[in-house]
Amino acid sequence: MTDLTVRLRPVVEHDIEMFRRFNTEPGLIGLDWAGYRDAAAPARRFAEDGYLGADSGRLMVHVEEEQAAAGFVSYLAGKYGGLAGFWEIGIALLPEWRGRGVGWRAQAMICDYLFAHTPAQRIQAGTHAENVAEQKSLVKAGFQLEGVVRACEFRAGRWRDGYLYSRLRDDPSPLANTGIVAT
Known part of the structure; x- marks a missing residue:
């Protein structure tokens, strides 16, 4: 892992190509590949x-350091x-950015950002049972494992379990004493 400076920024028009790639390139998004998706949908949403x-x-x-977009974080409201x-x-994240410490920082930053700008008490994230790297990333980003969500995802022809993690507003941010700020 290297000491890279990671920040979050709004989507700009040239980022749409990355979203198209995630919708149309099998395997690029890893285990989350669920078949081909509408390549024009990202431009419509933008x-x-x-x-x-x-x-x-x-x-x-x-x-x-690279002046490059490594990927994106997403957020979805629930009740x-x-x-x-x-x-x-x-x-x-694009494959070349995985395993370099970018992901956990970005996940911690989106949590800090959402806690700073919304009244939510809870942020949750799910991952695949076999995605050990993502499980470690979530823990490093301040999340705690809550449990197994049985048969929550249909992938590669069968129903699969997932793991549910959460971070609460009062849980300490792993970025608190690092000088990294989510704006």
């Missing part, structure tokens, strides 16, 4: 709200009942 919707959105994961709103986050 035109709608620049991926900065009130209930869902994306921010680009940008590596300063358990009453006023118990939460965010579900996700991340997709």
Whole structure:
């Protein structure tokens, strides 16, 4: 792992090509590949709200040293009942950026950002049972394993279990004393 400077930034028009790739290149998104998706959908969503919707959105994961977009983090609003709103986050990194410490930082940053700008008490993230690297990344980003979600995903011809992680507003940020700030 290297000491890269990671920041989050809004999506700009030239980022749409990366989203198209994730929709149309088998395997690029790893275990989350669920078949071909509409290649024009990213441009439509960008035109709608620049991926900065009130209930869902994306921010680009940008590596300063390379002046490159490494991937994106996403957020989606959910509700358990009453006023118990939460965010579900996700991340997709291009293969060349995986395993370099970019992902856990970006996940910690999106949590800090959402806690700073929304009243949510809870942020959750799911991952595949076999994705050990992502499980370690989530823990490093301040998440705790809550449990197994049985048969929650249909992938590669069968139903599969997933793991659910969460980070609460009062949980300490792993970025608190690093000088890294999510704006």
